[in-house]
Amino acid sequence: MPTDTTTCPPRRPRGRPRGNEARVAVLEAAYALLAESGMAGFTIEGVAARSGAAKTTIYRWWASREALAVAAFLAATVPRIAFPKSDSAADDIRAQMRRLASVYRGKTGRVVRDLIAAGHGDSGAAAAFVEGYVRPRREAVREVLLRGIEAGEFRADLDLDAAIDALYGPVFYRLLVGYGPLSQAWTEGVAEIVLEGCRADAGSASARAKHDRKR
Amino acid sequence: MPTDTTTCPPRRPRGRPRGNEARVAVLEAAYALLAESGMAGFTIEGVAARSGAAKTTIYRWWASREALAVAAFLAATVPRIAFPKSDSAADDIRAQMRRLASVYRGKTGRVVRDLIAAGHGDSGAAAAFVEGYVRPRREAVREVLLRGIEAGEFRADLDLDAAIDALYGPVFYRLLVGYGPLSQAWTEGVAEIVLEGCRADAGSASARAKHDRKR
Amino acid sequence: MPTDTTTCPPRRPRGRPRGNEARVAVLEAAYALLAESGMAGFTIEGVAARSGAAKTTIYRWWASREALAVAAFLAATVPRIAFPKSDSAADDIRAQMRRLASVYRGKTGRVVRDLIAAGHGDSGAAAAFVEGYVRPRREAVREVLLRGIEAGEFRADLDLDAAIDALYGPVFYRLLVGYGPLSQAWTEGVAEIVLEGCRADAGSASARAKHDRKR
Amino acid sequence: MPTDTTTCPPRRPRGRPRGNEARVAVLEAAYALLAESGMAGFTIEGVAARSGAAKTTIYRWWASREALAVAAFLAATVPRIAFPKSDSAADDIRAQMRRLASVYRGKTGRVVRDLIAAGHGDSGAAAAFVEGYVRPRREAVREVLLRGIEAGEFRADLDLDAAIDALYGPVFYRLLVGYGPLSQAWTEGVAEIVLEGCRADAGSASARAKHDRKR
DNA sequence: GTTTAATCGAGACGGTACGTCGGGTCTTTGC
DNA sequence: GCAAAGACCCGACGTACCGTCTCGATTAAAC
Numbered sequence: 001m002p003t004d005t006t007t008c009p010p011r012r013p014r015g016r017p018r019g020n021e022a023r024v025a026v027l028e029a030a031y032a033l034l035a036e037s038g039m040a041g042f043t044i045e046g047v048a049a050r051s052g053a054a055k056t057t058i059y060r061w062w063a064s065r066e067a068l069a070v071a072a073f074l075a076a077t078v079p080r081i082a083f084p085k086s087d088s089a090a091d092d093i094r095a096q097m098r099r100l101a102s103v104y105r106g107k108t109g110r111v112v113r114d115l116i117a118a119g120h121g122d123s124g125a126a127a128a129f130v131e132g133y134v135r136p137r138r139e140a141v142r143e144v145l146l147r148g149i150e151a152g153e154f155r156a157d158l159d160l161d162a163a164i165d166a167l168y169g170p171v172f173y174r175l176l177v178g179y180g181p182l183s184q185a186w187t188e189g190v191a192e193i194v195l196e197g198c199r200a201d202a203g204s205a206s207a208r209a210k211h212d213r214k215r
Numbered sequence: 216m217p218t219d220t221t222t223c224p225p226r227r228p229r230g231r232p233r234g235n236e237a238r239v240a241v242l243e244a245a246y247a248l249l250a251e252s253g254m255a256g257f258t259i260e261g262v263a264a265r266s267g268a269a270k271t272t273i274y275r276w277w278a279s280r281e282a283l284a285v286a287a288f289l290a291a292t293v294p295r296i297a298f299p300k301s302d303s304a305a306d307d308i309r310a311q312m313r314r315l316a317s318v319y320r321g322k323t324g325r326v327v328r329d330l331i332a333a334g335h336g337d338s339g340a341a342a343a344f345v346e347g348y349v350r351p352r353r354e355a356v357r358e359v360l361l362r363g364i365e366a367g368e369f370r371a372d373l374d375l376d377a378a379i380d381a382l383y384g385p386v387f388y389r390l391l392v393g394y395g396p397l398s399q400a401w402t403e404g405v406a407e408i409v410l411e412g413c414r415a416d417a418g419s420a421s422a423r424a425k426h427d428r429k430r
Numbered sequence: 431m432p433t434d435t436t437t438c439p440p441r442r443p444r445g446r447p448r449g450n451e452a453r454v455a456v457l458e459a460a461y462a463l464l465a466e467s468g469m470a471g472f473t474i475e476g477v478a479a480r481s482g483a484a485k486t487t488i489y490r491w492w493a494s495r496e497a498l499a500v501a502a503f504l505a506a507t508v509p510r511i512a513f514p515k516s517d518s519a520a521d522d523i524r525a526q527m528r529r530l531a532s533v534y535r536g537k538t539g540r541v542v543r544d545l546i547a548a549g550h551g552d553s554g555a556a557a558a559f560v561e562g563y564v565r566p567r568r569e570a571v572r573e574v575l576l577r578g579i580e581a582g583e584f585r586a587d588l589d590l591d592a593a594i595d596a597l598y599g600p601v602f603y604r605l606l607v608g609y610g611p612l613s614q615a616w617t618e619g620v621a622e623i624v625l626e627g628c629r630a631d632a633g634s635a636s637a638r639a640k641h642d643r644k645r
Numbered sequence: 646m647p648t649d650t651t652t653c654p655p656r657r658p659r660g661r662p663r664g665n666e667a668r669v670a671v672l673e674a675a676y677a678l679l680a681e682s683g684m685a686g687f688t689i690e691g692v693a694a695r696s697g698a699a700k701t702t703i704y705r706w707w708a709s710r711e712a713l714a715v716a717a718f719l720a721a722t723v724p725r726i727a728f729p730k731s732d733s734a735a736d737d738i739r740a741q742m743r744r745l746a747s748v749y750r751g752k753t754g755r756v757v758r759d760l761i762a763a764g765h766g767d768s769g770a771a772a773a774f775v776e777g778y779v780r781p782r783r784e785a786v787r788e789v790l791l792r793g794i795e796a797g798e799f800r801a802d803l804d805l806d807a808a809i810d811a812l813y814g815p816v817f818y819r820l821l822v823g824y825g826p827l828s829q830a831w832t833e834g835v836a837e838i839v840l841e842g843c844r845a846d847a848g849s850a851s852a853r854a855k856h857d858r859k860r
Numbered sequence: 861g862t863t864t865a866a867t868c869g870a871g872a873c874g875g876t877a878c879g880t881c882g883g884g885t886c887t888t889t890g891c
Numbered sequence: 892g893c894a895a896a897g898a899c900c901c902g903a904c905g906t907a908c909c910g911t912c913t914c915g916a917t918t919a920a921a922c
Contacts, residue, residue, distance in 0.1 A: 016918045018866085019867065019868075038335075044909075045909085046908095048869095052869085053868080054871085055871095055911095056868075056911090056912090057869075060867085114335060117335055120253075121255055126393050138394070158408075159407070161401065165394075166409055169384040169386070169388030171384070172387070172388045173384030177387060179353070189376070189377030190380055190384075192374070193374070193377055193378055193413060227888085227889075228889095228896085230898070231888045231897050232888060233897095234887090234898065237898085237900095258877060259877080259878075270901090271899080272899060274880085275899090452894070473883085474883075474884085475882060483895080485885095487894060490894090495883090546821055550683075550762055560822065564822060589837070589838070592831060592835045592837070596835050596839055598818070599811075599816070599819070600815070602817070603810060603813070607779060608764065608775060609780075610806065616806070619806070620811050623803075623807055623842035626841070657914085657915075658871090659869070659870045659915070660869080661914050662871090663871090663872065688904085689903080689904075700875090700905080701872095702873060704906085
């Protein structure tokens with residue numbers, strides 16, 4: 001895993017050091033190709049031809065087509081998400097969902113969709129995508145939810161992971177399954193239901209569920 | 216009016232009629248291959264070899280690899296889903312989610328995942344999958360939700376599509392994105408939040424959302 | 431060999447009689463295709479499509495692609511060749527060679543070339559071509575040569591088959607091997623040499639050859 | 646003038662050099678296949694399978710099935726012909742014709758026949774066959790004819806190309822058209838006529854022909 | 861300064877599957 | 892029984908990429 005430089009002794013290895021130009025050229029060409037024609041039409045040969053790099057060089061540094069695609073996407077994507085921050089955590093989440101759906105309605109949507117699909121063929125690439133893209137975004141949402149709990153908007157015993165999945169799962173569902181459009185009205189409908197389920201005064205919901213489970 | 220020659224619907228077309236044996240053999244071989252090795256390793260050549268059919272025959276009847284895979288899956292899957300039916304619509308949904316997650320944890324999960332991913336390459340296949348698999352299952356859930364509304368369990372103005380997405384979107388999310396396991400505990404956590412958001416006495420949630428939208 | 435109608439008992443067979451329309455349509459379409467694009471592009475399917483006949487019908491009456499091509503060519507070609515007739519047999523032959531070379535420089539040349547080549551794949555077709563096209567033309571030449579012998583132009587012990595081959599072999603050689611053009615000057619050069627070898631006063635050539643053979 | 650960098654002709658091209666093993670294996674397999682079953686049954690797939698080379702490799706180096714067949718034949722055939730050399734040029738030619746006819750009666754005959762036929766589908770292959778096989782053999786004959794002219798056996802104004810065609814055209818004619826056998830007696834009959842036409846004392850033949858042309 | 865070891869481009873190579881073409885056979889309907 | 896229509900199995904086509912490999916050329920640290 002050459003891209004991992006966390007644990008390396010300060011000993012520089014012998015021989016010619018890795019040139020950054022090739023790496024950058026490959027990633028840029030790869031992202032351009034990905035944005036243009038999705039994972040279909042994203043081939044190692046195509047990336048090599050467009051970047052001017054040799055196939056050998058690509059295979060030296062990336063394990064697979066999928067891994068390269070994910071790396072190119074991550075390199076071209078801002079690592080942190082600008083999250084709105086108002087008085088109401090619920091409002092912030094609603095706004096962010098609207099924005100996410102809007103982005104996913106565009107070209108990025110197709111790329112994300114293709115990368116998730118491609119991940120099924122390369123578990124390493126899937127893991128990289130989750131770590132580099134999915135998890136940071138979940139963490140951002142988690143913080144907003146925590147803020148909402150502290151502010152008393154959401155109930156204290158809220159299962160955060162379940163809440164995040166309930167909010168954003170539907171967005172990915174529509175993105176991937178293609179059942180319906182990622183319209184704004186729909187986004188708000190989902191948010192309405194889920195955020196209602198998170199409210200502090202959600203009453204005996206939790207108790208009821210626990211009771212059910214005991215049966 | 217003795218004769219009507221304008222429309223002759225029950226007329227057999229000319230030429231040798233399509234043999235059902237080839238069709239069945241292809242679908243069975245295709246499903247077997249799909250279950251064995253997923254969409255990777257699912258090739259037209261492989262299906263042809265295993266089924267004894269010629270590639271041309273396959274191409275005559277199915278538009279693409281993806282279309283064939285979906286057709287094979289649908290042919291091998293019971294068209295209607297057995298849904299539990301108890302006094303409580305919420306309980307029925309919880310039970311069904313548990314069951315779905317359980318099924319998706321197994322071999323079927325990978326097949327469904329692969330088919331959804333494959334659908335991105337062939338919109339016809341994607342549509343067929345939605346119509347043949349997704350929509351009937353959504354309809355079943357919709358009926359349960361309607362039953363719950365009639366029984367007073369859920370609020371009357373519930374956005375059914377949004378509710379279905381909120382319930383099952385997370386399941387597909389985990390299945391496809393691979394962020395976390397489809398564990399039973401997690402399923403129940405999601406159900407708890409979403410069903411709480413659907414409850415009849417969900418208070419002013421609806422009013423609040425409407426108010427927001429007007430801004 | 432359905433194309434042979436010389437020996438047929440006057441008894442009409444049972445069932446629907448063979449339609450002549452289909453036969454003619456097939457032969458015409460076949461010749462058109464042949465003239466247009468040569469044996470490359472001459473396919474049973476193409477002939478069927480153009481003639482409106484079914485493939486089955488074609489296969490019923492002609493043994494192979496090659497056989498059909500030969501039949502179509504023969505049906506479209508005048509069976510007897512118009513031969514010049516002057517006082518000098520040698521002049522007649524020279525004139526006829528000029529004419530043949532001129533024809534073979536055109537579209538017919540390619541067709542004849544292709545048919546001869548195609549004959550290698552179907553001995554029946556090759557035999558039909560020889561019988562229907564080559565032999566009648568040889569017979570015509572043979573008659574001229576015989577006339578020349580009677581008139582004292584050519585020597586009496588001339589080997590007619592060898593002479594015909596020596597005269598026309600070179601034409602087919604150039605047509606088929608493509609070594610040089612079928613130009614008029616070249617035709618005359620060949621004729622000059624061969625006809626000189628056929629002359630009545632060719633002296634002791636025959637004697638010399640016989641002498642050589644005895645050694 | 647210390648360095649010259651304008652022209653560097655003996656420069657190895659970049660990239661991995663072409664391996665000779667694949668080339669040889671392909672040509673050998675191709676010739677074996679050709680000799681076994683002629684152009685029918687000579688398929689790129691067959692050659693690839695038998696040689697162990699990939700189809701892509703074959704397509705990289707040879708333009709077509711026909712081109713490969715010709716190349717394989719030329720690689721397996723001695724480039725120069727052993728020609729008899731006695732006191733008499735006419736005798737040498739007679740002997741060589743006998744030998745050629747004898748060879749063409751065997752397996753080589755079919756191969757040559759098929760290659761000539763195949764050449765009609767690929768003009769490049771046809772040209773290669775002419776240059777690599779036909780022309781050298783013609784040159785050899787030409788030399789013998791020249792020797793005969795110098796020795797006074799043949800007339801000085803002999804049209805060499807026409808003479809070669811008159812001698813060998815008939816051989817190819819029978820080989821390709823299949824009108825009659827390539828028997829020894831027939832060969833000698835043809836040689837007798839043509840060589841008689843080439844004799845030094847062939848009288849006024851040349852004058853007569855020239856007179857005809859003026860008309 | 862010379863090794864020495866790695867990077868990097870180029871491109872040959874054995875493969876797999878693609879989607880298409882045409883071949884030849886068989887099974888219908890309809891005359 | 893003939894003809895048209897067309898389903899069917901089959902073999903080969905030529906192409907696109909795959910992933911591996913052998914080259915020559917370059918580059919910089921190590922000796």
